[in-house]
Amino acid sequence: MVEKRQPIQIDEAINKVMQHPLSPKEESVPLLESVGRSLAVNLYATHSVPPFNRSPYDGFAIKSEDTVHASRDLPVFLKVVGEIGAGFVFNRTVRNGEAVRIMTGAKIPDGCDAVVMLEIVREHGSEQIELVRSIKANDNISFKGEDTKEGALISKAGTSIHPGIIxxxxxxxxxxxxxFRKPRIGVLATGSELLDVHQKLEPGKIRNSNAYMVAAQVMRAGAVPIVYGKLPDDLEACLAMITDQMDDVDVMITTGGASVGDYDLVPEFINRLHGKTLFNKVAMRPGSVTTAANLNGKMLFGLSGNPGACYVGFELFVKPLIRKALGTEQIHHAKSKGVLGADFLKPNPFTRIIRGRLEEENGQHVLFPSGLDKSGSVISLAEAEVFIILPAGTRGFERGMEVDFLLLEDQKGSEETWKTFSKL
Amino acid sequence: MVEKRQPIQIDEAINKVMQHPLSPKEESVPLLESVGRSLAVNLYATHSVPPFNRSPYDGFAIKSEDTVHASRDLPVFLKVVGEIGAGFVFNRTVRNGEAVRIMTGAKIPDGCDAVVMLEIVREHGSEQIELVRSIKANDNISFKGEDTKEGALISKAGTSIHPGIIxxxxxxxxxxxxxFRKPRIGVLATGSELLDVHQKLEPGKIRNSNAYMVAAQVMRAGAVPIVYGKLPDDLEACLAMITDQMDDVDVMITTGGASVGDYDLVPEFINRLHGKTLFNKVAMRPGSVTTAANLNGKMLFGLSGNPGACYVGFELFVKPLIRKALGTEQIHHAKSKGVLGADFLKPNPFTRIIRGRLEEENGQHVLFPSGLDKSGSVISLAEAEVFIILPAGTRGFERGMEVDFLLLEDQKGSEETWKTFSKL
Known part of the structure; x- marks a missing residue:
């Protein structure tokens, strides 16, 4: 009954998952609903920006040649022949000796090649201005296309839509x-010890926190969670739920029933559904009992029932699959280096992925492991801002040592595939 | 007609705004809808975690005293009197010489004080186990409350709800x-040059991008935008819109009509609505023509019509007001230090807030100013990941120089009020 499992490296496990990508699909949404979504096409400038030569200030549009000899001793007087606000166009070509009052953003009238700012002009009533210095051609003009030329690529498909892109x-x-359409991710918690969130606590039981935690991780990753709540450790009931719902989702996640024991459901699901197991043990702590399988072209993830292990399993293995379906190249968490802010002395033959907090001290990243880091600890999850990566080995880690970490809330991500963080 | 305005420092302007905070209000939402929202109460543990002593492994619950003399030569045999899966409780006290098969997560039966992992037990059928070493009391037990004690404060009001808090x-x-209820922020773009987003381009006109950009900034800050689209530079039409809608929003933002000129609407709004101007010029570039006023207890912001200036004005002055209403202490953008990745040689008497891109090189932040950084540039907004702060002065800035920067996408923020970045 007790199955012997062969652990594989983290990066190898990720690569196996990524050999079964979801195909990105497009949909159209109203402008403001696209905030935070992933752009599905390359965005090209459909016109030049600015689309016409315009005034960056309030002032007077003039012909610079009229001012060549202007000085304090020999001021030049120009006749104000009109006024144009932003959004309006002057209806004729401006002639020598003329000026047009112009507002910020308005189109430069034909015939004019410079703008004089209000501040350096002396106005005589509304019909005449006096200039005491010469103005160079092209002064104070925002030229058509100086920001962007028509046809230029301005944002790439796969970009997360932030206010600047809006x-x-x-x-x-x-x-x-x-x-890109948000993938639909089914989430089912298994375990006879689980109560619904609204239920009163009973002896031997705990509330189902994993399904909701994973659902929130799914949302953060940019997908839609379909939460099936919890089921007891009953193979037939779980199988029925999964087979019923598999058509409705792109990926199915179960939590619990993944470890090696009598009540392990996940290997049986895969067996009964004629799935292909990609891996069922990963050389990491927590989350070593993480299973990934392909069921008729769709991925099933069997994450651990321990909240911490479940959390790590989702971030490392499911998130990149979602990000890929959103058309981005940066499917992994952004990785950086910092120093440990506290000792972590317990060595481990597997790579440890420690949830922690990131602080900045004098421009340096300092990393603080959260709480006990027992994989069952729901409390330390509140501080899960980064994963601190402590490579496998026989030594512990001391305060001040340099370590790698992954950013969990960062939207930027990384293209880089994982390096091997542990040795068997 | 031309009004002389007195610029104030950035931090002084922020402080003036923050003297008119919105009062945070509470509401209740279903669990998964709370993802990304701001927790309105301190969260205390309503029970210990774990809520009972439980087994972290599959194995056998035993009385350690039965194994004191166990050895390879003198093995101890225990009678297996039952089996408990997670979620179930053993129905009587375990006696000397007995063991109970126990699954991960199950409650330790009364009378037992240790768990033996499956791997070190020899099973004789299903009724007897053999142990060849002594087991210490408390071995392999996750104790009630070892993660968290009942009544402990586990998350503070004002925390942004991420998967760990879920x-x-x-x-x-x-x-x-x-x-905390999301504040409602009205957004109105003014300008006769503005077309709706769906309209075809016309000579002298541009599409209204500011209202939607600001709306997306409002969403990123955690509030709800109410977009009124655009109106021409017509005082009465704009006034009617603002007075009609002021009751429906917590804050009103206009863009455009803010600079010094004939068509400036914002000073007139404030006049006509008997508002109190807090400031109408800030010692910064872009965005020096930013106005804040209090209208009968509600804030009106008159942001510049230039996209870049408008963007900066929102982030510096409106965002902290929203964050405060969401109950957080970290109302400002997180600030850090890095080095310039490119020259920025143009000095300025006002502090420059340059939109830019952040890269990491060997654990160091490197900052790249985006595009032209003309305040009208809609293109450089696509790269607005950080604000690079270049203090006022008479010198330019060279590649490799250390500079402060603010993170725009970061959810963590900073409690620190602004230092004075520029001198008049």
């Missing part, structure tokens, strides 16, 4: 935005 | 979560 989309007329 | 909320039975 500004671009609006500028180029996208009232509807093509985005 | 796990805590589920554990302690919060199927509904008290969160």
């Amino acid at each position: 500004a671009q989309l609006a500028t180029f007329g996208y009232s509807e935005v093509p985005v | 796990a805590q909320l589920a554990t302690f039975g919060y199927s509904e979560v008290p969160v």
